[in-house]
Amino acid sequence: MIQLQGITKFYAGSAGRVEALSGIDLKIDPGEIFGIIGRSGAGKSTLIRCINLLERPSEGHVLVAGRDLTVLDAAALRAARHEIGMIFQHFNLLSSRTVFDNVALPLELIGMTRSAIEERVTPLLDLVGLGDHRGRYPAQLSGGQKQRVGIARALASQPKVLLCDEATSALDPETTRSILALLRDINRRLGLTVVVITHEMQVIKDLCDRVAVLDGGRIIEQGDVFSVFTQPQMALTQTLIRDVIGHETPPGLLERLSQPHLADGAALRRLFFSGQSTDAPLISELSRRFSVDINILHGQIDEIRGRPFGSLLVLAKGEAAQLEAAWAWLAERDVRVEVAHVQ
Ligand SMILES: Nc1ncnc2c1ncn2[C@@H]1O[C@H](COP(=O)(O)OP(=O)(O)O)[C@@H](O)[C@H]1O
Numbered sequence: 001m002i003q004l005q006g007i008t009k010f011y012a013g014s015a016g017r018v019e020a021l022s023g024i025d026l027k028i029d030p031g032e033i034f035g036i037i038g039r040s041g042a043g044k045s046t047l048i049r050c051i052n053l054l055e056r057p058s059e060g061h062v063l064v065a066g067r068d069l070t071v072l073d074a075a076a077l078r079a080a081r082h083e084i085g086m087i088f089q090h091f092n093l094l095s096s097r098t099v100f101d102n103v104a105l106p107l108e109l110i111g112m113t114r115s116a117i118e119e120r121v122t123p124l125l126d127l128v129g130l131g132d133h134r135g136r137y138p139a140q141l142s143g144g145q146k147q148r149v150g151i152a153r154a155l156a157s158q159p160k161v162l163l164c165d166e167a168t169s170a171l172d173p174e175t176t177r178s179i180l181a182l183l184r185d186i187n188r189r190l191g192l193t194v195v196v197i198t199h200e201m202q203v204i205k206d207l208c209d210r211v212a213v214l215d216g217g218r219i220i221e222q223g224d225v226f227s228v229f230t231q232p233q234m235a236l237t238q239t240l241i242r243d244v245i246g247h248e249t250p251p252g253l254l255e256r257l258s259q260p261h262l263a264d265g266a267a268l269r270r271l272f273f274s275g276q277s278t279d280a281p282l283i284s285e286l287s288r289r290f291s292v293d294i295n296i297l298h299g300q301i302d303e304i305r306g307r308p309f310g311s312l313l314v315l316a317k318g319e320a321a322q323l324e325a326a327w328a329w330l331a332e333r334d335v336r337v338e339v340a341h342v343q
């Protein structure tokens, strides 16, 4: 649905040229929800604004639904943009217009008749749960309701693609969850392709099918969310997802483990489970098979889009050869075994 080919973007800054994006190649499939994460300044907003040419790339091509937007003239580009809706962190509503008239605006601009607009906007307001609020003004709405207006407005031109730039970053966690549920519903019902950029990893974890990690204007890692979040390859990815994946050891436990006698002669390991290995009784079987005592110190099981994963911090005691055999046995069962360090 979306193809970015060799996208580079320079900005003219006061201290010279800033290269915000460097040779981005990316393919986003029809109907998927694709997330882009990265630190502040990584180029996320620039990248998403290049998809509808709000920013024109310095180099490269942007294909949406098979059409190269970078070669279109102004009129053709305006038409092509109807296939791409966008929502923003601060909603960008017109305060002097009602809910209905905010959603109607893009349709007025293309000269649609009032009755056709009525026919288009009314079901959209129902879809986003604002059927009863059509006559209200933005100042009378909560943040979540404002973003619902933003979503309805973005959908007014019946786009194939919805771009979301930090769309839930100004909302509290509960409102965020309801907006994410709405986006998922729209994605399923309308088959819309959704591109999400956010610094909130929970949003990616709850909403997206695939994710790309942007750093210094380059994509450093991408894949399906489950793989990237449970087996991050790059140090930056590990840092970004740390808070939502919950492999952190509680500080009190770390302190106790740093007492020399506790870990004496024992091996401290972190075991990462995913998919089937999460459900299997591997630890009890391991104790039976090998002469190894396992003391579970800390653990967590979670799921991403219905697929379970988890980690256990264990202290294992036994002969070195038995321990090695036990770790190898776990690795054969898709459990990743890492030496855990206590600082
Ligand atoms: N309009 C602009 N003019 C000059 N530099 C810009 C402009 N917009 C963004 N930048 C720079 O480009 C880089 C990427 O910015 P941005 O895409 O906003 O990153 P993010 O959304 O990941 O925080 C940053 O170094 C930023 O300062």
Ligand SMILES: [Mg+2]
Binding pocket: 044, 045, 046
């Ligand atoms: Mg940004």
